[in-house]
Amino acid sequence: MPWLDDRGRLFGRINIIDLAVLLLVLLVAARLGLRSRLLRAVNPSTAKPVEAVLVVEDVRQATADAMQEGENVLNTKSNAVLGKLVKKEVRPALKEVETADGRLAQAESPFKKDVYLTVRGPGQVTPNVILMGGYEMRVGASLAVKGLKFAVNTTVLSVKVEE
Structure with a gap:
């Protein structure tokens, strides 16, 4: 089974452009999550x-x-x-x-x-x-x-x- 078929789908199921957009959205969400975690780094009980x-x-x-x-x-x-x-x-x-x-x-x-x-x-x-x-x-x-x-x-x- 080829990786890409004649319509540009990965394994015949996933469109490669949709996969790239999904990965980009996940990376941005992970970055924002990390940033908000750093901003909450000051714990009021130990400040x-x-x-x-x-x-x-x-x-x-x-x-x-x-x-x-x-x-x-x-x-x-x-x-x-x-x-x-x-x-x-x-x-x-x-x-x-x-x-x-x-x-x-x-x-x-x-x-x-x-x-x-x-x-x-x-x-x-x-x-x-x-x-x-x-x-x-x-x-x-x-x-x-x-x-x-x-x-x-x-x-x-x-x-x-x-x-």
Whole structure:
């Protein structure tokens, strides 16, 4: 018995295109199931308070003003809540400029700001990873976050587990 018959059916029963579509649907469903399982990774009964400091570099003042203390901070890709914005510190962005004698020096930008966001929320702490909202919090990691009126790319500056 041939694998494909003259009408393109596998073993004379299953259309090969229908089989490909079915496999694609199953793969997408498996991927979504895995993703939702990762987002539910924080078990409320074993959660510990975690505080992360995120830095948003080189943004306009309007972006800095849109970030409000007390609002929820979410992961942009999944809408998973990382925690509450408990502290916001706005500083002038530092840029390297060349001086008249050819040296490099740091100067404050008159237009751009660096914003330091302190986010506090429940986290799952294991020997290998600290999760907030199902996402790994590691110093130096890039993280896209959003709030009610802002969406920015951040870098994790520090992570502290509160006992």
